[in-house]
Amino acid sequence: MKLVTAIIKPFKLDEVREALSAIGVQGITVTEVKGFGRQKGHTELYRGAEYVVDFLPKVKVEAAIKSEMLEQAIEAIEKSANTGKIGDGKIFVFDLEKVIRIRTGETDAAAL
């Protein structure tokens, strides 16, 4: 099993969700996050005061999947989150040791 974590542009969230659903991903977790990468921040001006905003808002999408789905899932996210401009984000893949469904106690593949 794998845990796929993707940092994407906020307005791409719906497309990513649809793409993942289409390949059979059963659930995702979404968090609003801030961070910086190669994309530069911007400046904001309030009356006389100027502030550089380094941390830009992004969305973090996490999906736990079966290992055999990994390539498909990566492709789905890559395609749906791509704008071709700087700041499209990154995908991180982790090995997932164990999964438990709290309601039934099912584990691993059955719990995904």
Next chain:
Amino acid sequence: MKKLCAFLAVVLSLAFAGVTLAQDKPAATPEKAAAEAKPAAAPEAKKEEAKPAPTPNKGDVAWMLTSTALVLMMSVPALALFYGGMVRSKNALSMLMQVFVVFSLVTVLWCIYGYSLAFTEGNSFFGGFDRLFLKGTFDSDKGEFSMAATFSKGVVLPELVYVAFQATFAAITCCLILGAIAERAKFSAVLAFIVLWFTFSYAPIAHMVWFWMGPDVYTSAKVVDEMNGKAGLLWQWGALDFAGGTVVHINSGIAGLVGAYLIGRRIGYGKEAMPPHNLTLTMIGAALLWTGWFGFNAGSALEANGIAGLAFINTYLATACAVLSWIAGEAIFKGKPSMLGAASGAVAGLVAITPAAGNVGIPGAFVIGTAAGLVCLWGVSGLKKMLGADDSLDVFGVHAIGGILGALLTGVFNSPALGGPSFPVDWFVGTAVPAKDYSIAAQLWIQAKAVGVTFVWSGVVAAISYKLVDWTIGLRVSEEDEREGLDTSAHGEAAYRM
């Protein structure tokens, strides 16, 4: 309870006026209609009773009650929201809270001694104590109300209406200062400072600028000098301040700047980002200020007449001009027009047109509004950097600078040659100074002197008051409390729950 009393008073006054009209008999109210009529003066006035005492016009009374409520709206919620949106979210409630409580505090002080100190006969700096606890404004045995003067002979208002209208001015002026010391002042220190500053700066400046005996006492050419001599100092000089350029805006702006110097900068000022946490609130506040300002400026005519209409359109137009000139300035000099700029421009225009409202014509409104947007934009950027104080919400840059600009330009555009209504030759003659006799330079000099007196008076009183509070209570919260935010550290609650 107070509202109930005020409501009853109004109903009674209208009922009484109605009865008097219906019976077509002169009301037994004291002859002296002016606000400063002393109870002791009543018997003497009755002796010379030949003509009936003037009865308030219902339209005037209705307009003044409406205006009073509009000015209340300018503080709570408008100013509170305008300021509240500009602070960081951890201090949002503290800002709302300070405005709300200071407004209430000054209203109470006003009804105890403030009104008496500002608007009764005394010397040219302070009034007297004839109206402590508003005594003498309502005779409950006879059901009679004392009357306050307006700007027309034989036209009066129930004095309590005037008391309420002026109370809202005193209260909002004190609230304006709070923006300069936002996000770090101790709540108790704020209240203590306001008591001192209100007593020793607001009340005397209001007396100096606005107190006079009213038009009805100018019964002959002989008494003109004597009656002028009883008015406030700046009124005697001939300073024009329709709705409070000196009394409200310069007065509070200086007190704010002095406060920003004495309390010191916020922790992290200039290093950490301190952007406004909710400009939507700020926009709503500015828009409500604009609406409420019609009560402030047009209400300052004290009557529902043409001058009120002039003040109304000037307030409307100058503000729109200032919004456009501020954002145009921003677009040209800073790159982008901003919502905060539009809201600030509106307030700058409103401030600058305040002393001018009923004192200038339409050309004055165009020029004063447009100039205010640009000059105050400089006030909050270039000038602010030069001053080096952390005037957090730019009370000085907008209110003092806009107030000074407005006060000076009032002396220019009051001239009939520039479309202004001019001012009376004297209050016995009653006619306005014609264009050929009007000296703009002379009036500008008078306005400048009035600005100077207010600047120095308020600055000195503010400095002493802050120091006294600092030695006793301490002006500033601890570093830990400041970092935590005043909402939780001072008030034990939070504006936003996540």
